[in-house]
Amino acid sequence: MTSPSLIVRPMTIEDVDAADRAFRRGFGTFLGLPDPMQFGGDGQMVRYRFAAYPELAFVAETEEGVVGTIQGRHWGATVGLGPISVQPEYWGKGVAQRLLDVFLKKAESLEPALTSLYTFSQSPTHVPLYQKYDFWPRLLTSLMTKPIDASVDAPEARRFSETVDDTDRADFFAACRALTEGAFAGLVADREIEAVRLQGAGETLLLVDKDGPEAMAVVHAGPGSESGTQAAYVKFAVARSADKVNGLLAACERLGGEKGAKT
Incomplete structure (x- = not known):
């Protein structure tokens, strides 16, 4: 059950720092990091996406401040959903659903041919949440890394x-x-x-x-x-x-x- 004071509204520039904290704490806690705030290092996903796609950025707020965020991207006929994050103290209280309701209404107004997202395939909570909104698994995508070789032979670009x-x-x-x-x-x-x-x-x-x-x-x-x-x-x-x-x-x-x- 959500807090009676919870509201979901468009993100503003004044919300970005609080939204960034919710993003790092939510993902960092889920992934079991000793210091959840270290999630993402010095990357600026929330700040970058807000500047790039402000119309698809929303926050969930209570009297305690920003407790959740959702963002996305709009590439022509496609809308990408994410990241969505909720402060750990508010997990299981319906915050994510409230964020999704607002985001998807906005996304629908853009009339995309495709709305998609990535999530944790092993999670017993993430996949069922998105299935409530008729998102279904299609592809298993691997996130892969390699050490950079700065002297690699590459074509001119x-x-x-x-x-x-x-x-x-x-x-x-x-x-x-x-x-x-x-x-x-x-x-x-x-x-x-x-x-x-x-x-x-x-x-x-x-x-x-x-x-x-x-x-x-x-x-x-x-x-x-x-x-x-x-x-x-x-x-x-x-x-x-x-x-x-x-x-x-x-x-x-x-x-x-x-x-x-x-x-």
Whole structure:
């Protein structure tokens, strides 16, 4: 049963620090970290996503302050849900459901062809929660890491940060859309690409050959990014064919080395 004083409202810039605490405490406690506040290191997922997609950021609040958060991303015809986090003292009290009710109503207004999320496949609480909202498991996705080799042999890639004017950026976006639309009709990552540039949160890489765009990746790395300073996080990647993937990953690894990331 939820607290009678609980409200769910849009997140504001004044909420970001409290939302970040709820995010770290919720995930860090669930994962059993000795100090839950160390979850995510110096990464800034809550702050980054609020700046990038403020219309999909909400907080749950009681008289004690912010006790839960939910955020998402909007990429053309798709909406991604997450992260959703609740302060441990409020687990099992219906806070997550209240957050989901508000978020999904907003997501529905965007008329996406697909709304999706990632969750803990082994959790006896997460999967049933989302099934109440007609989300069903489809793919088992592995999160994988490797030590960065800064000297890796990688193909040259165009970088969005190096575009020089609006025309150059429009050409870059068009090349990326040719790849994303080929993967899923209506999938457009322009907002993510631009948010990474504006926040200095990493880089977008584009590989092009004589036949046109062959692969692209949005990589978070460095201060202000979702990954923080110790890791380069490939948030999104798509390739025209399987034989382009290794080159794309090598380009991401080289970028991580330039940013000082270790993994």
